[in-house]
Amino acid sequence: MKLAVVGGGQLGRMLAQAALPLGIKTQFLDPSEQSCAQDAGALICDAYDSAEGIEKLLQGSDVVTFEFENVPPSTVATLAQSKPAFPPASALSTARDRWIEKSLFQQLTIPTPRCAKIDNQADLDQAVIDLGCPAVLKTRTLGYDGKGQKVLRQASDADNAYAELGSVPLIMESFIDFEYEVSCIGVRDQAGQCVFYPLIRNEHRQGILYRSQPIADPVLQAQAESIVESMLVELNYVGTLAFEFFVKDNQLIANEIAPRVHNSGHWTIEGAQCSQFENHVRAVVGLPLGSCEVRGEVAMYNVIGRQPDVKALLAIAGVHLHDYGKSERAARKIAHITVTAQAAHQLEERCQQVEALLVNDLG
Amino acid sequence: MKLAVVGGGQLGRMLAQAALPLGIKTQFLDPSEQSCAQDAGALICDAYDSAEGIEKLLQGSDVVTFEFENVPPSTVATLAQSKPAFPPASALSTARDRWIEKSLFQQLTIPTPRCAKIDNQADLDQAVIDLGCPAVLKTRTLGYDGKGQKVLRQASDADNAYAELGSVPLIMESFIDFEYEVSCIGVRDQAGQCVFYPLIRNEHRQGILYRSQPIADPVLQAQAESIVESMLVELNYVGTLAFEFFVKDNQLIANEIAPRVHNSGHWTIEGAQCSQFENHVRAVVGLPLGSCEVRGEVAMYNVIGRQPDVKALLAIAGVHLHDYGKSERAARKIAHITVTAQAAHQLEERCQQVEALLVNDLG
Numbered sequence: 001m002k003l004a005v006v007g008g009g010q011l012g013r014m015l016a017q018a019a020l021p022l023g024i025k026t027q028f029l030d031p032s033e034q035s036c037a038q039d040a041g042a043l044i045c046d047a048y049d050s051a052e053g054i055e056k057l058l059q060g061s062d063v064v065t066f067e068f069e070n071v072p073p074s075t076v077a078t079l080a081q082s083k084p085a086f087p088p089a090s091a092l093s094t095a096r097d098r099w100i101e102k103s104l105f106q107q108l109t110i111p112t113p114r115c116a117k118i119d120n121q122a123d124l125d126q127a128v129i130d131l132g133c134p135a136v137l138k139t140r141t142l143g144y145d146g147k148g149q150k151v152l153r154q155a156s157d158a159d160n161a162y163a164e165l166g167s168v169p170l171i172m173e174s175f176i177d178f179e180y181e182v183s184c185i186g187v188r189d190q191a192g193q194c195v196f197y198p199l200i201r202n203e204h205r206q207g208i209l210y211r212s213q214p215i216a217d218p219v220l221q222a223q224a225e226s227i228v229e230s231m232l233v234e235l236n237y238v239g240t241l242a243f244e245f246f247v248k249d250n251q252l253i254a255n256e257i258a259p260r261v262h263n264s265g266h267w268t269i270e271g272a273q274c275s276q277f278e279n280h281v282r283a284v285v286g287l288p289l290g291s292c293e294v295r296g297e298v299a300m301y302n303v304i305g306r307q308p309d310v311k312a313l314l315a316i317a318g319v320h321l322h323d324y325g326k327s328e329r330a331a332r333k334i335a336h337i338t339v340t341a342q343a344a345h346q347l348e349e350r351c352q353q354v355e356a357l358l359v360n361d362l363g
Numbered sequence: 364m365k366l367a368v369v370g371g372g373q374l375g376r377m378l379a380q381a382a383l384p385l386g387i388k389t390q391f392l393d394p395s396e397q398s399c400a401q402d403a404g405a406l407i408c409d410a411y412d413s414a415e416g417i418e419k420l421l422q423g424s425d426v427v428t429f430e431f432e433n434v435p436p437s438t439v440a441t442l443a444q445s446k447p448a449f450p451p452a453s454a455l456s457t458a459r460d461r462w463i464e465k466s467l468f469q470q471l472t473i474p475t476p477r478c479a480k481i482d483n484q485a486d487l488d489q490a491v492i493d494l495g496c497p498a499v500l501k502t503r504t505l506g507y508d509g510k511g512q513k514v515l516r517q518a519s520d521a522d523n524a525y526a527e528l529g530s531v532p533l534i535m536e537s538f539i540d541f542e543y544e545v546s547c548i549g550v551r552d553q554a555g556q557c558v559f560y561p562l563i564r565n566e567h568r569q570g571i572l573y574r575s576q577p578i579a580d581p582v583l584q585a586q587a588e589s590i591v592e593s594m595l596v597e598l599n600y601v602g603t604l605a606f607e608f609f610v611k612d613n614q615l616i617a618n619e620i621a622p623r624v625h626n627s628g629h630w631t632i633e634g635a636q637c638s639q640f641e642n643h644v645r646a647v648v649g650l651p652l653g654s655c656e657v658r659g660e661v662a663m664y665n666v667i668g669r670q671p672d673v674k675a676l677l678a679i680a681g682v683h684l685h686d687y688g689k690s691e692r693a694a695r696k697i698a699h700i701t702v703t704a705q706a707a708h709q710l711e712e713r714c715q716q717v718e719a720l721l722v723n724d725l726g
Contacts, residue, residue, distance in 0.1 A: 020380065022673075023686030023698075025402055039388055040403075273681055273703065288678040295658060295703075310385075315651040318636055323386030335386075340636065340658075 001285060002027065004061035004083070006075060008035030008043055010324040010333065011067040011261050014269070016040035018277035024285060029057040036325045037067075048075050058082050065239060065284045069096045069259055070142055086190075086238035086284040091259040094235065098140045098171045098256065105254045108230050112254040113246075118170035121162040127172040128158045134175035137161055139168055149207070151175070176253055178246035182215070183264040184224035187240045187279040188232040189289050195279065196225045197272060197292040200264045202244075205304075206362045208331060212264040213299040214271065223252050231257065240265070240280035263302065263333070270320050270338045271298030296340055297347035301354055303335035305361030313337065316353045318346075330363030364648060365390065367424035367446070369438060371398030371406055373687040373696065374430040374624050377632070379403035381640035387648060392420040399688045400430075411438050421445050428602060428647045432459045432622055433505055449553075449601035449647040454622040457598065461503045461534045461619065468617045471593050475617040476609075481533035484525040490535040491521045497538035500524055502531055512570070514538070539616055541609035545578070546627040547587035550603045550642040551595040552652050558642065559588045560635060560655040563627045565607075568667075569725045571694060575627040576662040577634065586615050594620065603628070603643035626665065626696070633683050633701045634661030659703055660710035664717055666698035668724025676700065679716045681709075693726030 001024045005012045008030030016026035017040050026041035033045050046053025049072050057064070057079070064085040066076060069092055076089040094100050105112040116127035118137070128135070133155055139148035150165060152158050152172070162170065181204070185197045198214040199221050228243045235241075242262030245252040265276035274282075274290020282289055306328050313319055320338040328334060339354055341347035364387045368375045371393030379389035380403050389404035396408050409416025412435050420427070420442070427448040429439060432455055439452040457463050468475040479490035481500070491498070496518055502511035513528060515521050515535070525533065544567070548560045561577040562584055591606045598604075605625030608615040628639035637645075637653020645652055669691050676682055683701040691697060702717055704710035 017380065017383065020402055020688075021683070021685045023684075023688055025688075039383055274683075282677065287674060290677065290682075291680040293680070293705075311650060314645065314653065317654040317656070319653075320384070320637075321386075322384045325383075325386055325388075342656075 001025075002061050003281065003285065004029070004057045004064045004079070005037070005041075005067050006048060006057070006064070006071045006079070007067035008032065008037035009067060010036055010326070012037035013040045013324060014266070014277045014322070015065070015067060015261065015281060018275055019281045022278070022281060022285075022287070024281060027057065027061065029053050034326075039325055048072055054078055063284050063286075065280070066092065067260055084284075087241070087259045088236060088238070091235045091237055091241070095257050095259045096141050098138055099169070101256060102171065102173075104231075104234070108227075108234060110227050110230070110254045111251065113176050114174040116172045118162065118172050121160070124158050124162050124170070124172065128152065128155050131172060131174050133157070136173050136175055137165060138171050138173065139165055140171050141169070147207070176246045176248060178248045178253070180247050181244065181255070182220065182224070182247055182252070183212075183242050183244045183262065184228050185240060185242050185262060185265045185268075185276050186225070186228040186232055187276070187283055187289055187292075188237050189283045190238050190286050192233075193289060194229050194232055195289045195292050196221075196228060197265060197268060197276065198294055199224055200267075202264050205360070206331075208304055208333070208362060209263050209302055210304075210360075211299060211301050212267060214267065214294055219250060220247065220252060227252065227254065235259075239283045240276050263336075266322065266336045267298045267300035267338050268292075269322070270340050271295055271300075296342050297344050298338060298340050299347060299351055301337045301339070301351075301358060302333050303337060303358065303360065305330045305332055305334065305363065306359045307334065308357040308359055313354065313357050316350055318350050319354060328361075330361045364388070365424050366644065366648065367392070367420045367427045367442070368400070368404075368430050369411060369420070369427070369434045369442070370430035371395065371400035372430060373399055373689070375400035376403045376687060377629075377640045377685070378428070378430060378624065378644060381632075381638055382644045385641070385644060385648075385650070387644060390420065390424065392416050397689075402688055411435055417441055426647050428643070429455065430623055447647075450604070450622045451599055451601070454598045454600055454604070458620050458622045459504050461501055462532070464619060465534065465536070467594075467597070471597060473590050473593070473617045474614065476539050477537040479535045481525065481535050484523070487521050487525050487533070487535065491515065491518050494535060494537050496520070499536050499538055500528060501534050501536065502528055503534050504532070510570070539609045539611060541611045541616065543610050544607065544618070545583065545587070545610055545615070546575075546605050546607045546625065547591050548603060548605050548625060548628040548631075548639055549588070549591040549595055550639070550646055550652055550655075551600050552646045553601050553649050555596075556652060557592050557595055558652045558655050559584075559591060560628060560631060560639065561657055562587055563630075565627050568723070569694075571667055571696070571725060572626050572665055573667075573723075574662060574664050575630060577630065577657055582613060583610065583615060590615065590617065598622075602646045603639050626699075629685065629699045630661045630663040630701050631655075632685070633703050634658055634663075659705050660707050661701060661703050662710060662714055664700045664702070664714075664721060665696050666700060666721065666723065668693045668695055668697070668726065669722045670697065671720040671722055676717065676720050679713055681713050682717060691724075693724045
């Protein structure tokens with residue numbers, strides 16, 4: 001069995017690492033020669049829309065998936081004509097455009113910030129009147145890690161902001177004065193069975209995920225599973241999907257979805273019975289899903305821009321390093337660290353030791 | 364950082380899988396084009412004693428190790444002239460010859476069955492008189508999974524047995540009427556620090572390991588750690604070493620050592636904080652060792668000769684499949700299954716479900 005993955009970053013690398021023990025080999029299509037996934041599978045180095053690259057990727061592959069949402073949906077649609085491809089291209093089209101995504105949230109009556117579609121400065125000026133400030137202006141496509149965003153604290157911040165963000169289609173969203181952020185990772189198999197990991201509390205630094213930890217909150221968990229399941233069913237989804245929420249007054253407010261394995265779920269490799277990566281692979285190749293049960297206490301940190309002292313890090317018990325084999329560069333996710341422990345206080349101690357060693361360069 | 368491994372079987376494959384998250388790439392030297400390790404790293408397909416193969420393996424490698432003990436010690440000695448190589452070639456020479464191995468046990472006052480060196484039929488006839496029967500006759504080198512062995516239940520079984528086992532150097536050992544078998548896996552780093560996994564109880568079928576499970580037995584654990592540490596120090600060992608024992612009357616009786624990661628330790632991937640594979644890699648590249656603490660309840664089964672129904676298998680919660688990507692063949696280890704659970708009764712239930720699905724072909 002061979003899995004084809006569009007995209008060759010660390011998510012692809014970890015998908016391949018999860019696939020191999022199931023007897024599944026992986027090959028990737030990615031335009032970068034430095035794609036870090038190539039250490040875990042075969043790299044076809046070509047543009048995402050190259051007919052030749054797509055043809056090579058299909059050769060010998062049994063099933064196709066993608067590892068990030070900025071892949072052209074036309075590529076996935078082309079691949080889907082020849083081989084089973086999951087998640088569906090429609091999920092990709094939804095997730096890569098914030099306006100389509102938010103419209104679907106509203107259609108499914110999923111609570112989400114008020115928002116407006118911005119195609120020029122006049123739309124923006126009107127939206128500032130309609131929604132008021134504070135608000136967040138975001139590019140509709142291709143944004144990630146806080147890139148392509150501007151916070152509008154007051155009406156005057158909107159002056160010329162359309163041009164400032166590149167004169168591309170934008171969305172303006174009412175600013176939510178949230179208490180914290182969570183994500184819910186769900187997986188749906190080809191028979192329509194769904195499983196959900198526990199809610200994950202996420203902490204960002206300069207728009208980049210810094211720390212993730214699963215939490216036990218039965219009220220929010222029930223809300224989240226209901227919302228995520230409605231989305232998985234609506235999209236006729238197969239694979240792992242991440243749903244990000246703001247939490248305010250014990251309510252979830254939908255922020256965005258990612259139709260793929262997600263950074264906030266990296267702790268599942270050591271911290272859950274079956275990881276988000278293995279469950280994605282199981283779903284797309286047609287195997288039954290694994291248990292999302294948490295194993296002990298666990299938290300995850302991103303290593304951003306600069307490597308810490310690895311010897312010191314690995315001397316801490318319960319620390320698991322995942323080095324992506326990427327060179328150091330400001331604001332770049334180059335590794336993550338999962339910290340495990342049997343008891344909460346032990347986890348906290350180990351996390352403090354890890355935090356003291358992190359030398360993240362956020363740029 | 365690049366790790367060179369002599370041998371390209373499933374042990375090499377799992378070493379490479381453990382190395383990659385540490386940012387370490389692996390390459391293998393193995394004469395077989397079908398080497399299953401090549402899915403996890405680069406394969407140099409050449410004889411173990413090929414000067415060209417050894418040269419290629421050294422290129423770009425930072426450190427050398429081996430994944431099984433039937434590698435020619437001369438190959439490891441040659442490699443060690445150019446690059447750091449662990450474990451030392453002397454450990455290999457000791458472990459691959461049962462007479463040298465048993466002599467070292469005696470030198471270190473480690474309890475072991477009485478034994479005799481057999482170089483011809485006359486030696487064997489004398490040994491039958493000296494040691495008596497029952498006894499086990501084994502080839503001194505190249506035996507594994509019960510191959511190259513003959514049980515002598517009575518003196519007449521020794522008739523012509525020297526020729527029967529190939530007229531090669533043999534060892535005769537008094538038969539131990541043991542209660543059960545255990546192994547102790549220890550790891551020693553370059554600074555001389557040692558860590559030990561809990562004792563593992565092993566069950567064999569037709570001489571092939573069938574099931575392994577860590578046990579908590581403080582008395583035997585203390586005996587085992589003392590014995591294994593004396594061996595690690597004596598050999599100036601770096602890396603993972605497995606020590607197999609018979610248990611009788613609450614005493615350990617040394618059977619044999621394997622200077623490498625070991626089948627009975629495969630459960631450590633999911634069942635211990637840091638696996639035997641990761642700890643071997645950490646030791647040989649000069650990183651601090653990880654914790655051997657057990658995570659919950661765990662047991663391992665070998666998949667021998669024939670694959671079970673994988674869909675049914677993966678539908679059992681807590682089941683982790685490790686398919687080595689090898690074709691089916693009687694008596695061949697083609698995969699292993701680790702079963703995890705939070706409670707002992709839950710583990711037992713899951714193990715029963717797994718056992719019902721195994722269709723092992725022992726040949």
